[in-house]
Amino acid sequence: xxxxxxxxxxxxxxxxxxxxxxxxxxxxxxxxxxxxxxxxxxxxxxxxxxxxxxxxxxxxxxxxxxxxxxxxxxxxxxxxxxxxxxxxxxxxxxxxxxxxxxxxxxxxxxxxxxxxxxxxxxxxxxxxxxxxxxxxxxxxxxxxxxxxxxxxxxxxxxxxxxxxxxxxxxxxxxxxxxxxxxxxxxxxxxxxxxxxxxxxxxxxxxxxxxxxxxxxxxxxxxxxxxxxxxxxxxxxxxxxxxxxxxxxxxxxxxxxxxxxxxxxxxxxxxxxxxxxxxxxxxxxxxxxxxxxxxxxxxxxxxxxxxxxxxxxxxxxxxxxxxxxxxxxxxxxxxxxxxxxxxxxxxxx
Amino acid sequence: xxxxxxxxxxxxxxxxxxxxxxxxxxxxxxxxxxxxxxxxxxxxxxxxxxxxxxxxxxxxxxxxxxxxxxxxxxxxxxxxxxxxxxxxxxxxxxxxxxxxxxxxxxxxxxxxxxxxxxxxxxxxxxxxxxxxxxxxxxxxxxxxxxxxxxxxxxxxxxxxxxxxxxxxxxxxxxxxxxxxxxxxxxxxxxxxxxxxxxxxxxxxxxxxxxxxxxxxxxxxxxxxxxxxxxxxxxxxxxxxxxxxxxxxxxxxxxxxxxxxxxxxxxxxxxxxxxxxxxxxxxxxxxxxxxxxxxxxxxxxxxxxxxxxxxxxxxxxxxxxxxxxxxxxxxxxxxxxxxxxxxxxxxxx
Numbered sequence: 092x093x094x095x096x097x098x099x100x101x102x103x104x105x106x107x108x109x110x111x112x113x114x115x116x117x118x119x120x121x122x123x124x125x126x127x128x129x130x131x132x133x134x135x136x137x138x139x140x141x142x143x144x145x146x147x148x149x150x151x152x153x154x155x156x157x158x159x160x161x162x163x164x165x166x167x168x169x170x171x172x173x174x175x176x177x178x179x180x181x182x183x184x185x186x187x188x189x190x191x192x193x194x195x196x197x198x199x200x201x202x203x204x205x206x207x208x209x210x211x212x213x214x215x216x217x218x219x220x221x222x223x224x225x226x227x228x229x230x231x232x233x234x235x236x237x238x239x240x241x242x243x244x245x246x247x248x249x250x251x252x253x254x255x256x257x258x259x260x261x262x263x264x265x266x267x268x269x270x271x272x273x274x275x276x277x278x279x280x281x282x283x284x285x286x287x288x289x290x291x292x293x294x295x296x297x298x299x300x301x302x303x304x305x306x307x308x309x310x311x312x313x314x315x316x317x318x319x320x321x322x323x324x325x326x327x328x329x330x331x332x333x334x335x336x337x338x339x340x341x342x343x344x345x346x347x348x349x350x351x352x353x354x355x356x357x358x359x360x361x362x363x364x365x366x367x368x369x370x371x372x373x374x375x376x377x378x379x380x381x382x383x384x385x386x387x388x389x390x391x392x393x394x395x396x397x398x399x400x401x402x403x404x405x406x407x408x409x410x411x412x413x414x415x416x417x418x419x420x421x422x423x424x425x426x427x428x429x430x431x432x433x434x435x436x437x438x439x
Numbered sequence: 440x441x442x443x444x445x446x447x448x449x450x451x452x453x454x455x456x457x458x459x460x461x462x463x464x465x466x467x468x469x470x471x472x473x474x475x476x477x478x479x480x481x482x483x484x485x486x487x488x489x490x491x492x493x494x495x496x497x498x499x500x501x502x503x504x505x506x507x508x509x510x511x512x513x514x515x516x517x518x519x520x521x522x523x524x525x526x527x528x529x530x531x532x533x534x535x536x537x538x539x540x541x542x543x544x545x546x547x548x549x550x551x552x553x554x555x556x557x558x559x560x561x562x563x564x565x566x567x568x569x570x571x572x573x574x575x576x577x578x579x580x581x582x583x584x585x586x587x588x589x590x591x592x593x594x595x596x597x598x599x600x601x602x603x604x605x606x607x608x609x610x611x612x613x614x615x616x617x618x619x620x621x622x623x624x625x626x627x628x629x630x631x632x633x634x635x636x637x638x639x640x641x642x643x644x645x646x647x648x649x650x651x652x653x654x655x656x657x658x659x660x661x662x663x664x665x666x667x668x669x670x671x672x673x674x675x676x677x678x679x680x681x682x683x684x685x686x687x688x689x690x691x692x693x694x695x696x697x698x699x700x701x702x703x704x705x706x707x708x709x710x711x712x713x714x715x716x717x718x719x720x721x722x723x724x725x726x727x728x729x730x731x732x733x734x735x736x737x738x739x740x741x742x743x744x745x746x747x748x749x750x751x752x753x754x755x756x757x758x759x760x761x762x763x764x765x766x767x768x769x770x771x772x773x774x775x776x777x778x779x780x781x782x783x784x785x786x787x
Contacts, residue, residue, distance in 0.1 A: 242743050246594035246686035248636045248675065266614055287725040288596045288677060288684045290737050290751045295716035299697060299739030321743035325686040325751065327596065329636060329677050336636045338594035338673040338686075349647060368643035377635040389638050391647030395590050395669035403638045403673065 096124045097430075099421070100159045100183070102174065103166030104128035104139050104148055107256045108188055111414035112163050113141050119418060122425070129155055130166070156181035160430055163417050164188055176438035179215030184430055186217050186417045190302075193218040193310060197437060200313045203419045204361040205232040209316075210423055215432035217420055222412025223247050223303065223326065223335055224310040229385040229411070230404045231341065233359035234352060235315060238343035238398070243322040245307060248329045248336040249292060250376060253408045254279060262330055285330055292326040301326055334376025335408040343398045349390045352400055356387050361411070366390050374405035382407055383415055444472045445778075447769070448507045448531070450522065451514030452476035452487050452496055455604045456536055459762035460511050461489050467766060470773070477503055478514070504529035508778055511765050512536055524786035527563030532778055534565050534765045538650075541566040541658055545785060548661045551767045552709040553580040557664075558771055563780035565768055570760025571595050571651065571674065571683055572658040577733040577759070578752045579689065581707035582700060583663060586691035586746070591670040593655060596677045596684040597640060598724060601756045602627060610678055633678055640674040649674055682724030683756040691746045697738045700748055704735050709759070714738050722753035730755055731763055 099116070103109040109130070116123060128139050128146040135150035149155070151170070156162060156178040164171050165188040175185045175192065192198040199209035200218045205228050210217065220228070231240060251258040258279045265275035265285035275283050282289060292303035300308075307324040347355070357364050365374045366388040374386035385406040393399030406412055424430055447464070451457040457478070464471060476487050476494040483498040497503070499518070504510060504526040512519050513536040523533045523540065540546040547557035548566045553576050558565065568576070579588060599606040606627045613623035613633035623631050630637060640651035648656075655672040695703070704712050713722045714736040722734035733754040741747030754760055772778055 244592045244688045244741075244743075246673075248596065248677065267618065270615065270618070281719045282723060283725055286679050287723055288679060289723065290684070290686075290721050291716075291719065298742075299716055299737070301716075323688065323741045323743045323747070323749060325594075325688075325737070325749055327684075327686065329596065329679075331634050331636060331678070336638070336675070338638075338675065340592045340671065340673075340688075368639075368647055368649075371629045371639065373638050375630060375635055375637065377631055389647070389673070393592075393671045394646075395592075395671045399671070401671060401673055 098125045098159045099123040100127040100129050100162040102129045102164040105130045105134045108165040108413045111409050115414045115418045117142050153177045156183040159183040175216050179432050179438050180435050182432045186420045188219040188413055192216050201420050202228050203423050204229050206314055207423050210429055214437050219417045220310045221306040222253050222408040224307050225412050225416050226385045226406035228314050229361045230387045233355045237355045238345035238347040240341050240343050242342040244340040246325045246338045250331040250333050252333050289328040292328055331376045333380035336376050337404040339402050341400050342396055346398045352390050379405045379407050446473045446507045447471040448475040448477050448510040450477045450512040453478045453482045456513040456761045459757050463762045463766045465490050501525045504531040507531040523564050527780050527786050528783050530780045534768045536567040536761055540564050549768050550576050551771050552577050554662050555771050558777055562785050567765045568658045569654040570601050570756040572655050573760050573764050574733045574754035576662050577709045578735045581703050585703045586693035586695040588689050588691050590690040592688040594673045594686045598679040598681050600681050637676040640676055679724045681728035684724050685752040687750050689748050694746045700738050727753045727755050
């Protein structure tokens with residue numbers, strides 16, 4: 092197919108990630124001939140900004156994908172489950188930001204810096220990983236290649252924007268309420284998020300872990316393509332608007348000194364090393380907001396094991412953690428001429 | 440000596456922890472015949488509340504401890520270094536909340552629930568551990584006794600009150616500035632703390648760790664009395680006013696299921712288990728503020744190793760993390776008749 096006539100749909104165009112997807116397509120000058128904004132009937136008719144003008148949001152229906160080459164979905168799991176198969180059936184390649192298709196064996200789960208090669212076997216639906224997983228694998232993959240990571244212990248410090256626009260407003264509202272001597276009322280989160288730390292992200296599973304924590308376990312293995320890689324996670328929401336931070340402890344097969352790890356990471360795609368404690372240089376959520384890179388710092392030897400490292404990984408959860416990664420997948424599909432759906436009946 | 444005539448000094452009485460010490464002495468009805476509030480010359484003459492009335496703050500001098508039986512210090516490391524020996528020389532037992540004496544072999548480092556027995560060999564100066572260490576060892580000691588902990592990987596989520604009154608004001612001021620479209624100006628912390636996560640607490644050491652992180656490593660070993668216990672830590676400041684949270688991963692020699700760990704912790708002194716994910720019951724900084732207990736929840740099996748557990752430990756860093764622990768040490772000294780200094784020349 093001709094790239095000159097490329098038609099791209101953004102599904103969930105009015106949400107925090109949808110808007111960022113449009114902004115990212117624009118900023119990266121993605122070669123779309125036409126961009127269509129889709130959302131639920133409730134949002135149809137709304138305007139969203141794009142390339143100096145506006146797009147009028149259309150209602151998402153089963154028939155929305157006729158003539159569409161590529162659809163970036165960010166509209167929640169149930170919407171993806173229902174509509175992504177209709178897109179694939181219409182020959183439209185889906186890059187889906189929900190968790191609906193991530194662990195489906197028919198769908199590659201892709202972070203371009205890590206496993207762009209998995210795009211070659213896509214079947215029409217490609218999954219975008221969870222935000223906290225993306226930034227972690229961007230930083231861990233080069234270290235895995237250099238020294239083989241055996242085990243990861245990660246604790247996250249996640250921003251409210253990961254939950255969406257309503258959670259951003261909730262944090263802001265609660266802070267205003269508290270500063271006006273009012274009792275904050277939690278709506279999006281089970282408890283007050285302002286000036287608190289919530290050790291729950293998403294729902295709890297039978298094993299006592301949250302779904303968010305198990306996403307980090309399973310998605311990391313799938314993206315890295317190494318079933319022997321073991322991850323244990325604790326996912327925590329903190330009162331930060333943008334930027335997820337992660338305290339990551341790794342055990343490797345081969346010895347890697349902090350200096351060697353810094354060299355490996357400095358050369359790695361998508362990574363920026365910020366690691367000079369003497370000058371108080373380390374990654375922070377506030378600095379990462381609005382940036383494309385995954386920032387790594389506080390790299391130091393874990394002296395409790397033979398081959399261990401601690402590090403601090405920070406990225407903008409809305410950009411690299413969602414919108415940017417989806418657009419990078421789309422760019423890679425274009426570059427490698429991987430648009431089009433071979434078997435349009437697979438997801439029916 | 441007679442408990443009826445007990446004279447107690449609080450050194451640094453105008454600070455956040457000093458005030459909490461006075462409040463704690465009052466709340467626990469500590470049997471002091473007289474309480475003296477001491478602080479730097481700058482604060483002399485100020486009034487601090489105690490038992491419905493006020494104490495007039497006196498200037499701390501080398502001669503402040505004549506006739507004083509017990510001094511609770513919370514006035515910074517250099518003040519402790521200078522004045523605690525004068526107290527000990529005067530026969531006054533010091534419980535010091537700074538880091539000055541913690542690793543000194545002449546000084547026991549005590550968390551009463553864990554190693555009250557170490558008070559028996561005190562030489563006049565007893566050290567109160569670092570806040571983030573105290574709550575961790577309260578929770579880990581019973582598990583160590585039950586299954587021997589070999590390795591701890593901890594990531595902290597620490598409140599600004601741990602830095603003192605000025606940091607509490609800094610967070611509040613920065614939030615107000617941001618909500619009024621002003622650029623916040625960091626003074627206490629190197630960077631903005633509002634809506635950010637700072638992976639630096641205290642200064643950096645040569646090995647790339649912060650002093651706070653190394654305190655957790657060394658103090659845990661000294662309090663638990665087990666040099667084979669290995670700890671690696673990442674200490675992070677988050678925009679919370681009161682209550683430190685900790686994501687703690689342990690590897691044990693003996694297998695301990697989450698259910699068994701819950702039973703052990705439920706019976707442990709100073710610990711309250713809050714662990715029912717189905718009902719969204721887990722510890723949170725906001726709930727721990729103002730409480731005496733160390734709260735433990737999110738206890739679950741770490742499936743990446745044979746004998747591993749993850750948990751979430753929360754306590755009020757000003758109470759159990761500082762003032763309460765110091766007063767509990769004082770209470771234990773009284774109960775066990777351990778006041779008085781045997782060798783008043785030791786620290787000269």
